[in-house]
Amino acid sequence: MSEVLVPTSLGDARATTSEPVGAARGTLVLGHGAGGLRWTTDVTAVRDGAVRAGWRVVLVDQPWRVAGKRVGPGPASLDRAWTAVLGTVPRDGPLVVGGRSAGARVACRTAAGLGAAAVLALSFPLHPPGRPERTRAAELAAPSAAGVPVHVVQGRSDPFGTPEEVAAVLPAGCRLTPVDGPHALERSAPAVTAAALAALASVP
Numbered sequence: 001m002s003e004v005l006v007p008t009s010l011g012d013a014r015a016t017t018s019e020p021v022g023a024a025r026g027t028l029v030l031g032h033g034a035g036g037l038r039w040t041t042d043v044t045a046v047r048d049g050a051v052r053a054g055w056r057v058v059l060v061d062q063p064w065r066v067a068g069k070r071v072g073p074g075p076a077s078l079d080r081a082w083t084a085v086l087g088t089v090p091r092d093g094p095l096v097v098g099g100r101s102a103g104a105r106v107a108c109r110t111a112a113g114l115g116a117a118a119v120l121a122l123s124f125p126l127h128p129p130g131r132p133e134r135t136r137a138a139e140l141a142a143p144s145a146a147g148v149p150v151h152v153v154q155g156r157s158d159p160f161g162t163p164e165e166v167a168a169v170l171p172a173g174c175r176l177t178p179v180d181g182p183h184a185l186e187r188s189a190p191a192v193t194a195a196a197l198a199a200l201a202s203v204p
Helices: 041-052 075-086 102-114 137-145 163-169 186-201
Strands: 002-008 011-018 027-031 056-061 095-100 118-122 150-155 175-179
Touching (some): 027 075, 056 075, 075 102, 102 118, 137 163, 150 186
Antiparallel strands (some): 002 011
């Protein structure tokens, strides 16, 4: 595992790369959510499973998190920093971008421009809790409109959007895997990892 700081217009981001044994099947890049200063168990389980399956995995810490701040900037700033880090990521094999919650939103907004082969969205925050009218369905649909498939792994009791709500707006050709749990999926890490590995296996 290697860790490097990547300069961006918003400060240094951090890219932590785990390499598989032998040549990489491709590269999976994951972003974190909007809260906390740690990687959640479900994300680290996906990382470990993907590495065992032959994928290079890069975990990206946004500059605000590297700086120790508790609140991140707006979407445009997050996208700029993410794109800067992706510019340093090896491109041998397919690129799959994704993340957890806010990180999934960033991945969806930028996937087409980065030439990603697919998006892996963990706990996509379709709307703020109790505010379904403030939908982010357009963000979720953006990759598919550019021909990039999306696989969403969503908790059955997620207050940011249940699997039924996600299914109602998910474009054709995209996939949804419901798992037990709310927005936090640490207790469902094995199921989340299985869904992620299935998504990676389908990438050409």
